[in-house]
Amino acid sequence: MRGYGRATPYLFLAPYLALFLLFVVGPAVFGLWMSLHDWDFQLPGKPFVGLQNYKDLFDPLSATAEPFWHGMRATGIFTVASVPFLVAVPLGLAVLLNRKFPGRTFFRAVYFAPYVLGVAVIGLMFRYILDTTFGILNAFLGVFGISEIGWTTEQPWAFVALVAVTVWWTAGFNAIIYLAGLQDIPAEQYEAAELDGASTWQQFRHVTLPGLRPVTVFIVVITLLASANMFGQALLITQGGPGDTTTTALMVITDTGFSQFRMGQAAAMSYLLAICLAIVALVVFRLMKERKS
Amino acid sequence: MKRRPSAFFWVLVVLLTLLVIVPLLWMVVTSIKTVGESQADPPTLIPQDPSGRAFGEVLTTGGQNPVLRWALNSFAAATLHAALVVVVASMAGYALARMEFRFKNFIFSFILLTLFIPGFVFLMPNYLLMDNLGWLDTLWALVVPGAAGAFGVFFMRQFFLAIPKELEEVALIDGANAWTIFTRIILPNAKPALATLTVLSFLANWNDFVWPLFVLFSPERLTLPAGLSLLQGAYTTDYPVIMAGATVAAVPVLILYVFVQRYVIEGVARSGIKG
Numbered sequence: 102m103r104g105y106g107r108a109t110p111y112l113f114l115a116p117y118l119a120l121f122l123l124f125v126v127g128p129a130v131f132g133l134w135m136s137l138h139d140w141d142f143q144l145p146g147k148p149f150v151g152l153q154n155y156k157d158l159f160d161p162l163s164a165t166a167e168p169f170w171h172g173m174r175a176t177g178i179f180t181v182a183s184v185p186f187l188v189a190v191p192l193g194l195a196v197l198l199n200r201k202f203p204g205r206t207f208f209r210a211v212y213f214a215p216y217v218l219g220v221a222v223i224g225l226m227f228r229y230i231l232d233t234t235f236g237i238l239n240a241f242l243g244v245f246g247i248s249e250i251g252w253t254t255e256q257p258w259a260f261v262a263l264v265a266v267t268v269w270w271t272a273g274f275n276a277i278i279y280l281a282g283l284q285d286i287p288a289e290q291y292e293a294a295e296l297d298g299a300s301t302w303q304q305f306r307h308v309t310l311p312g313l314r315p316v317t318v319f320i321v322v323i324t325l326l327a328s329a330n331m332f333g334q335a336l337l338i339t340q341g342g343p344g345d346t347t348t349t350a351l352m353v354i355t356d357t358g359f360s361q362f363r364m365g366q367a368a369a370m371s372y373l374l375a376i377c378l379a380i381v382a383l384v385v386f387r388l389m390k391e392r393k394s
Numbered sequence: 395m396k397r398r399p400s401a402f403f404w405v406l407v408v409l410l411t412l413l414v415i416v417p418l419l420w421m422v423v424t425s426i427k428t429v430g431e432s433q434a435d436p437p438t439l440i441p442q443d444p445s446g447r448a449f450g451e452v453l454t455t456g457g458q459n460p461v462l463r464w465a466l467n468s469f470a471a472a473t474l475h476a477a478l479v480v481v482v483a484s485m486a487g488y489a490l491a492r493m494e495f496r497f498k499n500f501i502f503s504f505i506l507l508t509l510f511i512p513g514f515v516f517l518m519p520n521y522l523l524m525d526n527l528g529w530l531d532t533l534w535a536l537v538v539p540g541a542a543g544a545f546g547v548f549f550m551r552q553f554f555l556a557i558p559k560e561l562e563e564v565a566l567i568d569g570a571n572a573w574t575i576f577t578r579i580i581l582p583n584a585k586p587a588l589a590t591l592t593v594l595s596f597l598a599n600w601n602d603f604v605w606p607l608f609v610l611f612s613p614e615r616l617t618l619p620a621g622l623s624l625l626q627g628a629y630t631t632d633y634p635v636i637m638a639g640a641t642v643a644a645v646p647v648l649i650l651y652v653f654v655q656r657y658v659i660e661g662v663a664r665s666g667i668k669g
Contacts, residue, residue: 104562104566104570104571104572104575105493105571105572106572107495109489109493109572110489110493110494110495110498111489111495113485113486113488113489113493113572113576114485114486114489114490114501116481116482116485116486117482117483117485117486117542117547118486118501120482120538120539120541120542121505121508121542121544123523123542124516124520124523124538124539124541124542125508125511125516125542125543125544126508127519127523128515128516128519128520128523129508129511129515129516129519131519131522131523132515132516132518132519135518135519135522142522194410197403197406197407197410200399200403202399202403202407208407208410208411209659210651210655210659211411211414211415212410212411212414213655213658213659213662214414214648214651215414217597217601217647217648217650217651217658218601218643218644218647218648219600219601219602219603219618219619219643219647220601220603220619221601221603221618221619221620221622221623221640221643222421222619222622222640222643222644224622224623224626225622225625225626225636225637225639225640226417226418226420226421226637226640227417228626228636229420229421229424229432229633229636229637230417230420234433234435235432235433235434235435235437235633237420237437240435240436240437243436269413269414269417274662277659277662277663278662278663278665280663281663281664322510326510326512329512330512330513330514330604332603332604333603333604333619336623337623337626351514351604354514354517355517355604355608358517358518358521359521359608364518364521364522367517367518368518368519371514371515371517371518372515374512374514375511375512375514375515378512382510
């Protein structure tokens, strides 16, 4: 039964599609166009330069290549170091929360709570907590005889701190997605495993993990995306330092585009980073799919 | 799976809870300390000389760091943004879930695909677009572009797919048109999903950091997250003031969260069902 005219579906879609074309499709194409120009925000002329902006990123002698690849390295290190924790810790939390115990809803809400705070609050709060001299973390560790650690000023501690803060902030989000995945695994599978005499660990290994594979692929992909976008934590907690070791790719892109006004170059950087990210995501996706068969 | 939780289990649950709560408490406790005490070594757990100076500083300094004004800007932007998302996403989601038309699958796949394009790709071109529209340094830059995101459409479509078809068919027999069915029958039945999407959109906008940091310039037009980074720069080691600013940004969301946590958590849980 069809109670609407031919144009009706398009009318329902129109408001969203107008926004979608203007702020998503248009900019994605326009960004590519910009990246082929010497697009200085302040200058009237924006000459076409072909692939020069991309070539510059691969030319060790150009002034843009070095900061860009340093940024890529910082983002890469952060991503490789954070994603395993952002997948494993939430899985542990979800298994914990999947048990029936009094106050379960309350604790679920508590563990998710940090996520509703923005990165600005998280950044300011942890900048103080992690302070080398006044920070309560070093004071706490001092009780156990551990000498002061430069969480925001020394490597590798700066990366340890950024990863830990990010886990603190977002683990609850991934945990809730895992929890929904756990609840979709039929109880009969556990009952069958129990009848076969499987231990708790064996049940986890052979029922829980395979059952969670599709959810895990989803979580890994969205976490990769989020880690590649890392910006606020590094800006507010380590200020990109020590040196430029935690100056992430996104910080370099915004600096190039908004501080140096070289928006064409910044757009080229964005696309290169996006391509790298797409390759990584595809490789991860492939690996996780293959293990299934 | 059916055994009663052990003592170890409870210790773990409580430790994790403390791990969440202690940093937040420390932020609040520091905000009522004096500058000297905030830099004491070892730190004092209970403020020796509690004062409201830091809050006075962030709430009354007027021109330089108008934290209240930022809060108001954040609230206005997040509210308008959430309203816009809910309207356009529910309309589009309804068409994609319940109507048949040409290119439907193509349009939906295309929208879905953009969920996986990282946000930084849009940063430069959308900035120039804001400039051309005259939206730089205005509320519009915060409210409108974000509403083009694919999440809301995807989310509402999922929900509408699950509403029984009979509801619409009864109305059709009564001669109702598509718009009447949508507003009188579908939307009232979608209240939980609409509430969830409202809350999620509000929170995402309230907390957004990168975009407002670059499209806003005037101190009186900033949102809280953008303003907080300014505050950190201006007060470098006056930690009570910085923590007071962070507290002002955190407390409203945490209070909101207490009341709507069910919607937030259900919304996040449902966003994963598609693997």
